[in-house]
Amino acid sequence: MAVADAVVDQERGSGAQRAAVADAPSRLDRRRTKVAWLFLLPVIVALVLVAGWPLTRTILFSFTDARLSTLDAYETVGLSNYLYLVEDPAWWQAVKNTFVFTLVSVSIETVLGVAIALALNAHFRGRGLLRAAVLIPWAIPTVISAKMWGWMYHDLYGVINVIFLSLGFIERSMAWTADPALAMAAMIAVDVWKTTPFMALLALAALQLIPNDLYEASRIDGVSPVKVFFRITLPLIGPALMVAVIFRALDALRVFDLPFVLTGNNQDTATMSVYARQQLVDFQDVGFGSAASTLLFLIIALVTVIILMSGRVGLPSAGK
Amino acid sequence: MAVPLIVRRLAFGLLVAAIVVYTVFPFYWAVVSSLKQGTGLFRVEFWPSEIFPENYVNVFREQPFGRNILNSVLVSTGVVAVSLLLGVTAAYALGRFEFRGRTSLLFAILAVSMFPQVAVLSGMFELIRWMGLFNSLWSLVISYLIFTLPFTVWVLTTFMRELPKELEEAAIVDGAKPWNILVSVFLPLLGPAMVTTGLLAFIAAWNEFLFALTFTLSSEQRTVPVAIAYITGGSQHELPWGNIMAASVIVTVPLIVLVLVLQRRIVAGLTAGAVKG
Numbered sequence: 126m127a128v129a130d131a132v133v134d135q136e137r138g139s140g141a142q143r144a145a146v147a148d149a150p151s152r153l154d155r156r157r158t159k160v161a162w163l164f165l166l167p168v169i170v171a172l173v174l175v176a177g178w179p180l181t182r183t184i185l186f187s188f189t190d191a192r193l194s195t196l197d198a199y200e201t202v203g204l205s206n207y208l209y210l211v212e213d214p215a216w217w218q219a220v221k222n223t224f225v226f227t228l229v230s231v232s233i234e235t236v237l238g239v240a241i242a243l244a245l246n247a248h249f250r251g252r253g254l255l256r257a258a259v260l261i262p263w264a265i266p267t268v269i270s271a272k273m274w275g276w277m278y279h280d281l282y283g284v285i286n287v288i289f290l291s292l293g294f295i296e297r298s299m300a301w302t303a304d305p306a307l308a309m310a311a312m313i314a315v316d317v318w319k320t321t322p323f324m325a326l327l328a329l330a331a332l333q334l335i336p337n338d339l340y341e342a343s344r345i346d347g348v349s350p351v352k353v354f355f356r357i358t359l360p361l362i363g364p365a366l367m368v369a370v371i372f373r374a375l376d377a378l379r380v381f382d383l384p385f386v387l388t389g390n391n392q393d394t395a396t397m398s399v400y401a402r403q404q405l406v407d408f409q410d411v412g413f414g415s416a417a418s419t420l421l422f423l424i425i426a427l428v429t430v431i432i433l434m435s436g437r438v439g440l441p442s443a444g445k
Numbered sequence: 446m447a448v449p450l451i452v453r454r455l456a457f458g459l460l461v462a463a464i465v466v467y468t469v470f471p472f473y474w475a476v477v478s479s480l481k482q483g484t485g486l487f488r489v490e491f492w493p494s495e496i497f498p499e500n501y502v503n504v505f506r507e508q509p510f511g512r513n514i515l516n517s518v519l520v521s522t523g524v525v526a527v528s529l530l531l532g533v534t535a536a537y538a539l540g541r542f543e544f545r546g547r548t549s550l551l552f553a554i555l556a557v558s559m560f561p562q563v564a565v566l567s568g569m570f571e572l573i574r575w576m577g578l579f580n581s582l583w584s585l586v587i588s589y590l591i592f593t594l595p596f597t598v599w600v601l602t603t604f605m606r607e608l609p610k611e612l613e614e615a616a617i618v619d620g621a622k623p624w625n626i627l628v629s630v631f632l633p634l635l636g637p638a639m640v641t642t643g644l645l646a647f648i649a650a651w652n653e654f655l656f657a658l659t660f661t662l663s664s665e666q667r668t669v670p671v672a673i674a675y676i677t678g679g680s681q682h683e684l685p686w687g688n689i690m691a692a693s694v695i696v697t698v699p700l701i702v703l704v705l706v707l708q709r710r711i712v713a714g715l716t717a718g719a720v721k722g
């Protein structure tokens with residue numbers, strides 16, 4: 126009732142206004158448009174300065190032989206940086222690492238996140254405590270998470286070796302972050318620990334929007350909980366979950382701090398970002414590093430376009 | 446479903462307990478380790494038998510860690526202030542005005558938030574050096590805008606659109622100028638939203654690593670994450686884990702307290718852009 130009244134009121138109000146200023150709207154609109162752009166000017170200038178310009182320069186650098194120490198003296202070398210790049214097995218290893226990391230960690234985070242969200246959505250004593258506990262990993266800076274886990278993974282004195290040995294999961298201490306076969310899994314475990322809360326919170330927010338009647342109806346009909354989850358819950362939280370998955374995936378594709386702090390420039394876990402920065406800063410090769418950065422940018426742009434084109438997901442529409 | 450209620454309750458309780466242990470244990474372990482010294486550090490005890498607070502003193506003695514914390518506070522506060530100021534004016538235009546190009550602009554801003562930081566690294570480095578800001582905290586205040594600004598604009602626009610239309614109409618009828626409408630009508634109402642957005646931007650800036658690692662050189666100019674990554678101690682063979690854990694605990698505790706106190710707002714902010722739309 127109240128809502129309907131308000132809508133009517135609003136329509137009547139704007140109608141009256143329109144009648145009163147019969148000829149004015151276009152002029153008023155134009156003035157309001159000008160005001161809007163004026164208010165947007167600072168942000169546009171700032172974003173061009175800190176995003177548009179540096180990105181353009183990076184792309185231009187990728188066609189040169191610029192060095193970090195002599196950034197203003199360089200020559201154009203055409204595509205040769207890219208040609209070297211595609212022949213470097215270390216680059217392809219970094220590409221593979223990045224995609225394995227993204228696919229595996231985001232999948233696990235989504236499943237775990239939904240599970241935790243379902244638990245958080247149930248009514249029980251200590252729910253506040255659980256939510257608080259879940260927020261802790263999210264609040265800890267990635268660098269610190271990497272250090273904390275690095276210590277837990279320690280090959281000689283790490284608590285993980287001790288726990289796993291006593292539980293009989295492993296027979297001898299493992300070098301979790303140094304062993305090529307384990308390092309990626311170790312890194313994914315840290316990321317899962319750190320970012321599952323984000324997924325859980327977004328899934329929870331979506332869950333809380335589902336009207337309770339739906340559940341009650343299916344309970345009365347005696348539908349099994351598993352069926353309820355796959356037939357009702359999942360389709361309803363699907364769109365919100367997809368948005369969260371996209372944000373997480375784009376984040377994971379550019380990950381830098383976690384592999385860098387946990388395993389350094391180790392090739393078994395180096396992501397594209399780690400590779401590009403190593404070329405750029407450690408080897409001072411701005412041209413080559415910029416080519417790697419540009420490719421990473423293109424890959425992320427491509428993934429974004431594919432996701433958007435597949436059309437199943439509308440991004441949070443700004444216009445509502 | 447013939448499982449007795451008590452069994453189900455128990456299973457659920459165990460699940461919750463497992464989640465809590467999983468999320469809290471690594472931090473708990475950092476606290477325990479930070480209170481150990483010497484060889485004690487290499488004995489795994491889940492409850493420390495003796496407590497040595499020395500690591501907490503050493504962290505500040507062996508590197509300018511106090512200065513590093515101050516740097517992080519200054520940089521994060523500066524970034525948040527600039528982002529909120531620019532963000533709220535942009536959100537006003539994007540949230541309350543209809544004009545051509547509005548949607549494209551919003552998408553352009555969203556696109557910037559997807560930029561991998563490393564993709565602007567060399568261009569940003571050149572810009573910073575050209576402005577003479579290399580190894581200065583200002584380099585971080587400026588470069589961090591690339592991720593705080595799109596986020597701030599986006600979330601504030603979402604909040605701004607939810608405010609009722611009548612508010613503004615009354616002010617327009619009274620002949621108020623747009624700037625005055627923003628300051629006296631919307632700003633007071635956006636208080637909670639700005640706290641949420643500011644807090645999330647603060648945390649993002651506080652945690653940033655790549656730019657801080659690349660644009661600062663001396664240990665006095667480092668922010669907390671870089672300082673912690675660089676704690677290596679005197680020995681070449683083993684990292685001073687006690688110190689590292691102490692430093693981690695020092696900077697994490699305020700964050701955890703902040704997040705726990707403001708958890709409702711944080712959840713609202715995180716979900717504002719993603720779910721409601």
